[in-house]
Amino acid sequence: MPNGFNQLPQYRQLYETLKKGIHEGLYAPGDLLPSENELSRTYGLTRPTIRQGLGELVNEGYIRKIRGKGSVVKRRKAGIGILNIKGTTDSLPTGKLRTLVVDAPVLKPWPAALKEELSATDLTHKCVYLSRLRLIELQPIFYEETLLPNRDLPGFLTQNLNDRSLFGLLAEDYGIRVTGGAQRIRAIGAKGKIQELLQVTNGTPILRLDKSYETNRPYYHFYTSIWCRTDAYYLEGAL
Amino acid sequence: MPNGFNQLPQYRQLYETLKKGIHEGLYAPGDLLPSENELSRTYGLTRPTIRQGLGELVNEGYIRKIRGKGSVVKRRKAGIGILNIKGTTDSLPTGKLRTLVVDAPVLKPWPAALKEELSATDLTHKCVYLSRLRLIELQPIFYEETLLPNRDLPGFLTQNLNDRSLFGLLAEDYGIRVTGGAQRIRAIGAKGKIQELLQVTNGTPILRLDKSYETNRPYYHFYTSIWCRTDAYYLEGAL
DNA sequence: CAGTGGTCTAGACCACAGT
DNA sequence: CTGTGGTCTAGACCACTGA
Numbered sequence: 001m002p003n004g005f006n007q008l009p010q011y012r013q014l015y016e017t018l019k020k021g022i023h024e025g026l027y028a029p030g031d032l033l034p035s036e037n038e039l040s041r042t043y044g045l046t047r048p049t050i051r052q053g054l055g056e057l058v059n060e061g062y063i064r065k066i067r068g069k070g071s072v073v074k075r076r077k078a079g080i081g082i083l084n085i086k087g088t089t090d091s092l093p094t095g096k097l098r099t100l101v102v103d104a105p106v107l108k109p110w111p112a113a114l115k116e117e118l119s120a121t122d123l124t125h126k127c128v129y130l131s132r133l134r135l136i137e138l139q140p141i142f143y144e145e146t147l148l149p150n151r152d153l154p155g156f157l158t159q160n161l162n163d164r165s166l167f168g169l170l171a172e173d174y175g176i177r178v179t180g181g182a183q184r185i186r187a188i189g190a191k192g193k194i195q196e197l198l199q200v201t202n203g204t205p206i207l208r209l210d211k212s213y214e215t216n217r218p219y220y221h222f223y224t225s226i227w228c229r230t231d232a233y234y235l236e237g238a239l
Numbered sequence: 240m241p242n243g244f245n246q247l248p249q250y251r252q253l254y255e256t257l258k259k260g261i262h263e264g265l266y267a268p269g270d271l272l273p274s275e276n277e278l279s280r281t282y283g284l285t286r287p288t289i290r291q292g293l294g295e296l297v298n299e300g301y302i303r304k305i306r307g308k309g310s311v312v313k314r315r316k317a318g319i320g321i322l323n324i325k326g327t328t329d330s331l332p333t334g335k336l337r338t339l340v341v342d343a344p345v346l347k348p349w350p351a352a353l354k355e356e357l358s359a360t361d362l363t364h365k366c367v368y369l370s371r372l373r374l375i376e377l378q379p380i381f382y383e384e385t386l387l388p389n390r391d392l393p394g395f396l397t398q399n400l401n402d403r404s405l406f407g408l409l410a411e412d413y414g415i416r417v418t419g420g421a422q423r424i425r426a427i428g429a430k431g432k433i434q435e436l437l438q439v440t441n442g443t444p445i446l447r448l449d450k451s452y453e454t455n456r457p458y459y460h461f462y463t464s465i466w467c468r469t470d471a472y473y474l475e476g477a478l
Numbered sequence: 479c480a481g482t483g484g485t486c487t488a489g490a491c492c493a494c495a496g497t
Numbered sequence: 498c499t500g501t502g503g504t505c506t507a508g509a510c511c512a513c514t515g516a
Binding site: 274275276286290293304305306307308309310457 | 494495
C-alpha cells in the first residue's frame with residue numbers, strides 16, 4: 001500500500017515523540033527515559049535506530065546519556081534557543097512569542113556583501129527579502145532579516161508570515177529542509193533602525209548573529225541576520 | 240597482546256585522521272572525501288563505523304554530506320571557534336594564539352551565583368579558580384575564568400597553564416574528558432577589570448559566554464565564563 | 479547506469495552503574 | 498549480578514547524483 005506522506009524516517013519520528021514527551025512533562029528533568037532496549041521493544045525498532053533518535057536529543061541538549069544508568073532528561077532551557085539549528089521557538093515559554101512582519105517579502109538584488117558567498121546558480125536569481133520582529137510578553141526581543149534565492153518558490157511573495165514559522169513554511173509548502181549551516185556572532189552597539197525596533201537606548205550592547213543555512217535542495221542556501229537584546233533574555237544552546 | 244593505551248574508539252581515530260587531513264590541506268575546501276565504501280575498505284571498518292566518524296566531522300562543521308555525490312569539505316572557518324565544544328584553538332590561525340595566566344589556580348569558596356547549579360558532591364569540595372587572557376597577534380581578544388571542583392586533582396594548583404590547553408591537561412593528567420554541556424550568551428558593555436584586560440574603552444559592546452561542561456567523571460561539572468571583544472574577530476560555529 | 483549517502487535490521491561484545 | 502549505554506559487524510534496500 002502506498003503510504004503517501006510518511007516521509008519522516010522512523011528515528012526522526014521517535015525523536016519528535018520523545019521531545020514532545022519532554023515538553024509536556026511526561027519526562028521531567030532528572031527523570032530517566034525508557035532504556036534503549038525498552039524503546040526498542042516498544043516501538044519495534046532495532047537499537048541502532050533507537051540510538052539515532054536519542055542522538056538527536058543529545059545534540060539538541062534535551063538529554064544526557066550516562067553509561068550503566070540511562071538517558072537523563074536535562075533541566076529545562078531558560079533562554080532563547082536560536083543558537084542551535086532548530087527553529088527559534090522550540091524552547092520558549094509556550095505561547096508567549098509573537099512574530100510581526102516588518103517588511104513583507106519583496107524581490108531585491110543581492111547585497112554586495114553577500115555576493116562572494118553565493119553559488120553561481122543562486123546569483124542568477126533575484127533575492128527574496130523579508131524581515132520580522134519577535135516579541136516575548138509584548139517586549140521586542142529580536143529582529144531578523146532573511147534573504148533567500150527566488151528559485152522555485154511559487155507564491156512565496158504573498159505568504160503571510162505573521163506568527164508563522166519560516167522553517168515550517170519552507171518545509172511544508174516547498175519541501176525545503178535545513179540540513180546544516182554556520183553562524184557568526186558579534187556584540188555591537190544599537191543604533192538607527194535596530195535601536196528603534198528593539199526599543200533600547202543608543203549604544204546599548206546588542207547581539208548580532210549572521211547565519212547561513214544549507215538545505216536538502218542542492219546548492220540552495222539562504223541567510224538570516226538577527227539582532228537580539230539580551231538584557232532580559234539570553235541566548236542558550238547545547239555545546 | 241595487551242594493547243595498553245589504545246583507548247580511542249576506531250570511529251574516533253578515523254575522525255582525528257580525516258580532521259588532520261583537512262587541516263593539513265590534503266583535502267581542500269570543495270574537495271570530496273573518499274566515499275564511505277572506500278573508507279570502509281581502506282580502514283577495514285564497516286560502513287556504520289565509518290559513518291559514525293564522518294558524523295562527528297559534520298557536527299563540527301568540517302564537511303557536508305550530499306547524497307549521490309559524497310562528503311564535501313567545507314570552506315575554512317575564519318572566526319574563533321569557541322561556540323562549539325572543542326577547545327578554542329581548533330580553528331585559529333596557526334600558532335598565533337597566546338595564552339597568559341592572569342590568576343594562577345587557587346582554592347576558593349564557590350560563588351553564591353553558582354551554588355544552585357552545583358551537585359551535592361561538588362558542594363562538599365572547594366572550588367579551584369583560575370583565569371587566563373588569550374591574545375591573537377599580541378592583541379587581547381578574550382578573557383576566561385574557570386571554576387572546577389577540587390575533587391581528585393592532585394597537583395593541579397601547581398600546574399603551569401600558560402600556552403597550554405586546559406582540556407588537554409584535564410584529559411591527559413586526570414582522565415577527565417568533556418562529554419557535553421550548555422552555554423548562555425549575552426552582550427554587555429565593557430567596564431572595570433574586563434575593560435582593562437581587553438584594552439577597550441568603557442562601554443564597548445562585549446560578548447559574554449557562560450558555559451557549563453559535563454564530563455565522563457560522574458557528577459563532575461565545571462564552569463567557564465568568557466568575555467570576548469568581537470571588533471576584529473567574530474565567533475563562529477556550526478549549526 | 480554505477481556509485482553515493484540515508485535508513486534500517488539483527489545480532490555481538492564491552493565497560494560501567496546500581497543492587 | 499543484571500541492566501545500562503558504547504562500540505562494532507555484516508549485511509539490506511532506498512533515493513539521489515552524474516555520466
